[in-house]
Amino acid sequence: SGRFTYDPGFVSTAACESKITYIDGGAGVLLHGGYPIEQLAEHSDYLEVCYLLLNGELPTPEEKDKFVNIVKNHTMVHEQMNHFFNGFRRDAHPMAIMVACVGALSAFYHDSLDIDNAHHREVCAYRLVAKMPTIAAMCYKYSIGQPFQYPRNDLSYAENFLHMMFGTPCAEYKPSPVLAKAMDKIFLLHADHEQNASTSTVRLAGSSGANPFACIASGIAALWGPAHGGANEAVLTMLEEIGDESKIEEFVARAKDPNDSFRLMGFGHRVYRNFDPRAKVMKKTCDEVLHELGIDDDPLLKIAKRLEQIALEDEYFVQRKLYPNVDFYSGIILKAIGIPTTMFTVIFALSRTIGWISHWNEFHSSPNKIGRPRQLYTGPSKRDYPE
Numbered sequence: 001s002g003r004f005t006y007d008p009g010f011v012s013t014a015a016c017e018s019k020i021t022y023i024d025g026g027a028g029v030l031l032h033g034g035y036p037i038e039q040l041a042e043h044s045d046y047l048e049v050c051y052l053l054l055n056g057e058l059p060t061p062e063e064k065d066k067f068v069n070i071v072k073n074h075t076m077v078h079e080q081m082n083h084f085f086n087g088f089r090r091d092a093h094p095m096a097i098m099v100a101c102v103g104a105l106s107a108f109y110h111d112s113l114d115i116d117n118a119h120h121r122e123v124c125a126y127r128l129v130a131k132m133p134t135i136a137a138m139c140y141k142y143s144i145g146q147p148f149q150y151p152r153n154d155l156s157y158a159e160n161f162l163h164m165m166f167g168t169p170c171a172e173y174k175p176s177p178v179l180a181k182a183m184d185k186i187f188l189l190h191a192d193h194e195q196n197a198s199t200s201t202v203r204l205a206g207s208s209g210a211n212p213f214a215c216i217a218s219g220i221a222a223l224w225g226p227a228h229g230g231a232n233e234a235v236l237t238m239l240e241e242i243g244d245e246s247k248i249e250e251f252v253a254r255a256k257d258p259n260d261s262f263r264l265m266g267f268g269h270r271v272y273r274n275f276d277p278r279a280k281v282m283k284k285t286c287d288e289v290l291h292e293l294g295i296d297d298d299p300l301l302k303i304a305k306r307l308e309q310i311a312l313e314d315e316y317f318v319q320r321k322l323y324p325n326v327d328f329y330s331g332i333i334l335k336a337i338g339i340p341t342t343m344f345t346v347i348f349a350l351s352r353t354i355g356w357i358s359h360w361n362e363f364h365s366s367p368n369k370i371g372r373p374r375q376l377y378t379g380p381s382k383r384d385y386p387e
């Protein structure tokens with residue numbers, strides 16, 4: 001009708017103002033609160049970045065201690081939550097359980113659901129950051145038939161997650177510092193990425209005044225697809241399917257074929273038309289982890305590196321400015337840590353929760369409107385019901 005700007009996929013429409021994250025896709029720049037992601041990955045840690053995203057500034061050492069302690073106070077989930085798990089098949093995809101359990105948190109915290117109360121909003125953020133690792137690890141334990149492990153507050157955030165994933169009542173699990181650091185880096189590199197599909201979903205759900213736990217559940221649903229957070233799982237499946245360096249060309253040819261829907265998973269990005277800066281850090285971390293574990297010659301890593309090289313030299317990918325994204329190497333690290341493929345997107349969800357809740361909080365901290373996109377109607381014009 002011409003009355004509205006038509007922008008399918010929101011390629012050029014800004015839906016909000018935000019102070020949290022800046023991306024220059026052409027230059028491959030990502031800043032949180034002004035700080036480059038490379039510097040945060042090198043000098044900071046996940047919980048410090050959580051504080052930064054939520055508050056706009058890095059914490060002082062005292063503020064950081066206080067924040068870490070508050071998060072630790074909230075790591076357990078209500079015992080009633082355990083019953084939810086029994087309702088699922090053991091072979092349920094952990095993302096399916098995650099959507100349900102996180103939405104269900106809204107049934108437990110009636111005392112702090114006033115979205116116009118800044119303190120309530122903060123407490124919801126603490127609860128979510130603290131409980132996501134617990135719920136994620138419970139999804140895994142349930143799938144393999146092992147008892148849930150209670151969180152341990154004497155461990156760091158990443159160590160505690162690995163303890164809940166791999167510890168048992170019979171044997172303590174203590175990850176090496178390199179593995180714990182790599183886990184923390186994966187959390188940190190996924191913490192926020194401005195108005196991606198899942199964050200926009202959380203903001204839109206939040207704009208109606210829905211409670212934050214329900215909003216985060218909607219973000220998890222949006223993240224699940226292979227074009228978004230599901231890509232890390234899809235990359236590993238693809239590398240396994242390729243199986244041998246000799247088969248790479250065949251898969252690259254398929255990715256270029258306009259009649260084949262296959263895409264190189266972990267390649268391309270709506271915003272980056274250059275290297276995804278997170279992918280560079282991820283590649284380095286991947287090398288460190290595999291070296292630490294003495295598996296530098298991992299066949300999947302070899303295939304990934306060769307595939308990257310071939311694609312980066314190929315006219316098709318060069319012309320379209322398709323580079324490896326954050327998820328190209330994350331799966332190999334997760335696999336090396338011992339995390340099963342079906343948990344990859346759950347880990348993305350866990351990491352991104354702080355981004356989602358920070359955007360939700362920012363939305364409610366300033367004057368706002370319900371999100372209500374318009375459409376160009378293309379259906380039939382008015383007609384009479386056949387008599």
Ligand code: CMC
Nearest residue numbers: 226227228229231255263264265266267268269270320325
């Ligand atoms: N393999 C082969 N061709 C591709 C790929 C790919 N991975 N990505 C884009 N293209 C082609 C696409 O076919 C199109 O070609 P043409 O102009 O000839 O029609 C052109 O490049 C532009 O693609 P588009 O689909 O218009 O780009 P988009 O901005 O809508 O999509 C994307 C971005 C990330 C969905 C897409 O690149 C993709 O599907 N990548 C694979 C999945 C993936 O790795 N997703 C994770 C993204 S990073 C983590 C996150 O934030 O979620």
